[in-house]
Amino acid sequence: MLVLALAIQDRGYGYVFDRVGMEPTGDPFNSISKLETSVPSKPLNPMINAGALAVTNMIKGDSALERWSRIRDFVQRLASDKNVTCDESVAKSEFETSCLNRALCYFMKQHGVIEGNIEELMDIYTKQCAIEMSCFDLARIGAVFALDGKDPETGKEIIPKGIARICKTFMVTCGMYNASGEFAIKVGIPAKSGVSGGILGVVPERCGVGIFGPSLDKRGNSIAGLKLLEILADKNNFSIF
Amino acid sequence: MLVLALAIQDRGYGYVFDRVGMEPTGDPFNSISKLETSVPSKPLNPMINAGALAVTNMIKGDSALERWSRIRDFVQRLASDKNVTCDESVAKSEFETSCLNRALCYFMKQHGVIEGNIEELMDIYTKQCAIEMSCFDLARIGAVFALDGKDPETGKEIIPKGIARICKTFMVTCGMYNASGEFAIKVGIPAKSGVSGGILGVVPERCGVGIFGPSLDKRGNSIAGLKLLEILADKNNFSIF
Amino acid sequence: MLVLALAIQDRGYGYVFDRVGMEPTGDPFNSISKLETSVPSKPLNPMINAGALAVTNMIKGDSALERWSRIRDFVQRLASDKNVTCDESVAKSEFETSCLNRALCYFMKQHGVIEGNIEELMDIYTKQCAIEMSCFDLARIGAVFALDGKDPETGKEIIPKGIARICKTFMVTCGMYNASGEFAIKVGIPAKSGVSGGILGVVPERCGVGIFGPSLDKRGNSIAGLKLLEILADKNNFSIF
């Protein structure tokens, strides 16, 4: 989702959404069937695996290294933390075993949604997925979105307002995989879940929230994280609805 | 969606959402495949045809007539207009030809999502779908939701606040069929589209919007209505995101 | 499958196969998804539920009673047994509970594959499915097909040769539901399985086989029947391949 913000800056709104849709999906995050039955064969949204891979593929750079560095630098700027980087051993292990993501990549390459070398893309993507952050980092990034893209300390724009709003909207409609609808009812804030068990929450104009809880439910969201956000939202009236 | 508000009042949150899901779907509004591949076989959300049929089936009453009357009365109260009712000839024509909705009903009956007589349910449902309203009626109902369920003139509660918020959330995640995600990005307000070409919009704490434009795009939404809302939202900063 | 032989005689090859396909399917016999994703929306073959319903709908007659009588008489002629008829109480119970078949019917009616009154069709179809036969009856019918449509006692034609061959071909490609491919490998004869646990087998130019074994596997075929046919086929070199 952070990479989406960078991709729209790199390529523009039109280029990005010609290749990735805007619709939530009732299917699991790693489904390949929907790619086949959709016409044209583009991923339904940037939050599911296929869409995230397609978005990473859009990041500009002369080499895989430069493209990865630009992603890492952008995340460091959002987190205001120069030490944020990926866990190389996690990235390497993912790189070696991630057959399903390669299947998604080749399927999209066949249909012109992505281009270029798949192994390079997998290298960047597995690093991006292995970025290590503390809860504080997550919350700080959430705060940037809560302020429509502005740095909470300096007030300087890190993400253009329009792009920050697009990201927040996706967080509401698709951020919690195929439990996004239920989360919108029960919690009602923009949030993005990760397979690590992290959740980045955004309470507009108020704050960001960062949570880690490694135990996941069957739809891929942190069990403790969901419960905690439900309680927090209820007590503090977080819902935007 | 109005019927959902009544159904939750009749049956309670638990009963309703045991039988109908909360998730948006990337599939067309009248799809039957997803019912088959989902486990359990419940409709993904109350906004698609299958879900709307299941919700209507939950309305209490001793007879089909009483159940229909309760729906009509509730809509009259929301619109503050005693003349709102259904167009009998439209309802009758729909009743006679609506094979796909009967297929959805029998499929759900097989799986225990709905019960009772299907022809009676079709009678109520086709009437409900044939309710005639002016743009003013739609806007007035939108205003009720904008005020979290309160009557905009008297301030009296028509829908409990919690239920009004659930409805608004569904409008954001699923209200515009499988264009809901794009609508959230481009317009960003709770809204519900109907096959007649009507759109009911909700601008929280500010106003309701009612639009009719009979020409529909391939996803079932009013072409003019979408464009008008996009312009209105942009000019008046309607987006909740 | 017997009804298919009658339907082709009633309507001709072109009419029948404009409305029902000829292709085996890897899906379960009662699937509705494939109807939706197929273009045009016709059942893949006459052996799955949807196709069987569509074929029964093609039988000519001035009333439901006459259409049912023609089916029953045809089966009596094939079995050379005037006492073959349906078990009324089984038919009635099926008629009252068979929501999934009604869903399939209405879906096909929506797409113009079937026409007329669905309750009448369900009445005929549930009777047809409740026809009671002994193993001897089944074997005798198998023998008719083994002789390309001729009565094994009198040598008189009951089914035109071309139609008998079409039926035998369907038995090979689709007769054992979505285990037809495996059955062709392991047994290799035209056969038709029924939900009652009956199997009608055809050993071309040699004999018919009738088996009942009520315990079904998860694909809907008689467990004992499959095993018995495998042994019989192996010992007697039944396979046509």
Next chain:
Amino acid sequence: MLVLALAIQDRGYGYVFDRVGMEPTGDPFNSISKLETSVPSKPLNPMINAGALAVTNMIKGDSALERWSRIRDFVQRLASDKNVTCDESVAKSEFETSCLNRALCYFMKQHGVIEGNIEELMDIYTKQCAIEMSCFDLARIGAVFALDGKDPETGKEIIPKGIARICKTFMVTCGMYNASGEFAIKVGIPAKSGVSGGILGVVPERCGVGIFGPSLDKRGNSIAGLKLLEILADKNNFSIF
């Protein structure tokens, strides 16, 4: 299909059919959806792309070169033609562009259906698909199957009888992609279609048939080839049904 005969000899019946199913499918030959919805995720049959890739992956050999050589030698033996080999430039072009087959491979690798290096497998598979044969070669191979695996000139066994019969059965149920059912009705012989426009036909105990017609219908079969076989079968009473 020839590779299947070799794979069963290499690995045995149990190993092969634990990894590849025996069922025909109503889906297109290159579909990936069915892999996802099937439990377990194995290809429905060895004739569709996914199944053919899985079967090639089973061929034994210490290197990609040896595995490919064994396939080529086996085909040469069947065709009794030492000059049969692949068109390297076609194989190379396929190797470079075949993203969909790579997607299928990685998907199956994820699910344990295939193992090892995908690029090596693609190298072998694209060569195998680029094997050049004359109509005479095809017919001669058909004749081997017509004689249950025996060399038509020497009478020596090239394929064990049981395996030859399995192959013939697959040709009937799945050999013509998702037009196999219609072909069985209209022609009624074991046959295997290739994307090049070639068709290999088997008339049991009588002869083999080899046809090339490069213009394909939408299901991937040679238009002229289908018509020619229909006429031949009708005139010469080829049907096994």
